[in-house]
Amino acid sequence: MLDKNTCERYTALLQEELVPALGCTEPIAIAFAAARAREVLGCMPQRLVVQCSGNIIKNVKGVIVPTTGNMKGIDTSAILGALAGDSEKKLEVLSGVTPKDIEKTKQLVAEKICQVELIRDVSNLYIIVWAIAGEHEALVEVQDSHTHITRIEKDHEVLYEDKPASAHTNSASGPEMDLESIFQFALQGDLTDLIPVLDRQIQCNTRIAEEGMKGTYGCGVGASIKENYGDSVRTMARAMPAAGSDARMGGCVLPVVINSGSGNQGMTVSLPVITYAKELGVSQETLYRALVLSNLTAIYIKSGIGKLSAFCGAVGAGCAAGAAITWLRGGDYDAVCRTIINTLANTSGIVCDGAKASCAAKIASAVDAALFAGDLALAGKAFGDGEGLVAEDADATVRNIMRLGRDGMKETDIEILHMMIGQ
Template identity: 55%
Template sequence: MTAMRNARLDAKTYRTYVDILKKELVPALGCTEPIAVAYAAAYATAVLKQRPERVEVERAEAWCSGNIVKNVKGVVVPKTGGLKGIDAAAIAGIVGGDAKAGMQVLEAVKDGQQAEIRRLLTEGFCRTHLLLGDETLHIIVKVFAGDASAEVSIKGSHTNICRVVRDGEVLVDRDTAAKQVAADEPSLLNVRDIITFADTVKLEDIAPIIAEQIDKNTRISEEGLSGHYGVGVGRTLLKYAGTDLRTRAKARAAAGSDARMSGCALPVIINSGSGNQGMTASLPVITYAEELEVGHDRLYRALVLSNLIAIHQKTSIGKLSAFCGAVSAACGAGAAITYMLGGDYEAISRTITNAIGNVGGIVCDGAKPSCAAKIASAVDAAIMAHHLAVEGQAFSDGEGLVTGDVEGTIANIGQVASKGMKSTDLEILRLMVGG
C-alpha cells in the first residue's frame, strides 16, 4: 500500500461522493428512456385527476428529444405484452402507472390492463412528436380530458420534473434544476479521490445501495441466462466461448441486457441513468470477486470504485449521446478488477486509459437487444485493459486522444462524445426514423 492509499477525503468531498452514489444508483424497471416517458405520462395523469370530479384521459401527446426517440424505438416496454415505442410507454404510464414509484412506475401495471394499452395504441390515443433543441434528454407529455389538460416536462435527467402545468396554470417551473445538479456534485469526481474514497468509505454509508445493486442485477442476469431473451448474447457466449472467468464476466453482463432490452419485468440498479450501464459496471466485478474470493468488504469497495469511475466519465459525456455508455461502465469495471487485485493509482489509471483508448468509438444507435453484444465487447476490452495494466503497459501520451494524465484522457473522450459526436447523433437519428 502506498502513502496515497492511506489518505482520506475531507468531510465535504466524502459526503458528496456518498450522495452521488445515492442519487445515481437507484432501481428502475425497464429501459430508462421509455420508463421516463411512462413516468411523465403517469405524473401528468395524476395532475389532471387532482380535480373535484374524477375525469378520464381522452387523448395524450408526447414530445421527445432525438435521443429519447432513438432509445425508445427498439426496446420492449415492460408490462405491456411486448410493445415498443414512445406511444406504448406513455399509454402504459397513463393506464396503469404509479408516478410515486419513480423509475419503477410500471410495476403497478396489471396483466389485465395490457389489452387496454394495446387497444389505445391501435386507436392512436397518443400522438408522438420530435422535440427539437440542444437538450438530449427532454420529454413533454400532455394529457387531455374534455376542457381539462395537464402537461409535465422532464429535462436533463430521467426523473427531473422541471415544469408542471394544469389547465394553463403553471404549477412548477424549475427549468434549470437539472443543469444545476449536473454542474455541482459530479464535478468533484477524479480518479485519485475515487480510489481514496473506495479505500476509506464506511461500509455502513454505502452498504444498502451496493447490496441492492448486487442482488437486483444478479437476479436479472440469471434470468437472462436461463430464459430466452433477445438474441441470447449471454447464453451464446457460454455455449461457444466456454466458461472461463473472462467469458463468464462478459456473459453475465450481456445476459442482464438480453433480458432487460426484451421487456423482462425485473428491476435493476442503474448507473448514470442507464440500466445497461448499471449492470456493466457491476456484474463483471461481482463475477471476478466470486472467483478471487476477495470477500464482502473488498467487493463492496470495488463496486464503489467501478460505479464512481463510470459516473465520472459520464459527467462530461452527458446522460445521452452518440457515445455508447457501456464503454464508460465497462471501463469502471476493469478499473475495479485492477483495484481488487491490489492495483495502485498508476495501475488503475492505466486500465482506464487502455479501455477508453481502445473501444471509445462504439456508437449508440438506441436501446435494443444488440446492446448486449456491445456490452460484451466493452467488457472484453476492459479486461484486456486490466491485463495490460498489470503488465505495466498503457497507451502513451499523444496516441490519439490519450494524454499523459488519465484525467486529460477522460476529458478528451468527454469532449468528443458530448460535442464532436453531435452531428453523428443527428445522422443516426435521421437514419433510424427515416427523416
C-alpha cells in the same frame, strides 16, 4: 488527503444514482411523465401528446416496454403510464401493471390516442407529455434526468417549476470529481451508509443476469458467450452483464439498479466486478469497495458527456468495471489509471444507436476490451500521451472522451437519428 466533504458528496451521489428501475429507462421516463400528467389532470386522458428529444426517440424505438410482453414505442409507454402508472414509484412506475391494463393499452394504441412529436434544440434527455380530456389539459416536462420534473401545468397555469438538473450546483460530478479522490474514497471511505445500496445492486443485477442466462430474450448473447467460450471467470464477466441486457431489452419485469440513468450501464459496472470478486474469494467489504470504485468511475466518465449521447455508455461502464477488476487483481492506483487509458484508447468509437437487443453484444465487447486493458496495465503497459485521444494522464484522457461524446458526436447523433427514423 480524503476530506469529509468529498466522502459526503460521493456517498450522496451514489445514493442518488444507484436506484432501481423496471425496464429501459427511456420508455420508463415517458411512462413516469405520463403517469404524473394523468394525476395532475385528475382523470384518464382522452388524448396524449408526447414531445421529446431525438435521443429519447432513439432509445425507445427498438426496446420492449416492460410488463407488455412484446410492445414497443413511445405511444405504448405513454398510454400505459397514463393508464396504470404510479409516478410515486419513479423508475418503477409500471410495477403495478396488470394483464387488463395491457389489453386496454393495446386498444388505445390502435385507436391512436397518442401523438408523438420530435422537439429540436433541447437537451438530449427531454420529454413533455400533454394529457388532454375535454377542455382540460395537463403538462409535465422532464429534463436531463429521467425523473426530474422541471414544469407542471394544468389548464395553462404553472403549478410547479424547477431548474434543469444540469443547473443545480450540488452535484458531485464534473470537475469536482477526479480519479485520485474516487480511488481514495473507494479504498478508505466509510461505506456504512452505502451497504444497503450496494447490496441491492448486487442482488437485483445478479438476479436479472441469471434470468437472461436462460437464453430466452433477444439473441441470447449472454448464454451464447457461455455456450461458445466456456465458463471461466473472464468469459462469465462478459456473459453476465450481456445476459442481464438480453433480459432487460427483451422486456423482463425484474428491476435493475442503474448507473448514470442507465440499467445497461448499471449491470456493466457491477456484474463483471461481482463475478471476479466471487472467483477471487475476496471479502464482502472488498467487493463493496470495488463496486464503489467501478460505479464512481463510470459516473465520472459519463458526467461530462451527459445522460444520453451518440457515445455508447457501455464503453465508460466497461472501462470502470475493468479498472475495479484490475484493483481486485492486485493493481495499485497507477495500474487502475493505465487500465482506464488503455480501455478508452481502444473502444471510444462505439456509437449509441438506441436501446435494443444488440446492446448486449456491445456490453460484452466493452468488458472484453477493459479486461485486456487491465492485462496490459498489470504488466506496466499503457498507451502514451498524444496517441490519438490519449493525453498526459488518465484524468486528461477522460476529459478528451467527455469532449468527444458531448461535442464531437453531436452531428453523429443527428445522423443516427435520421437513419433510424428513415429520413
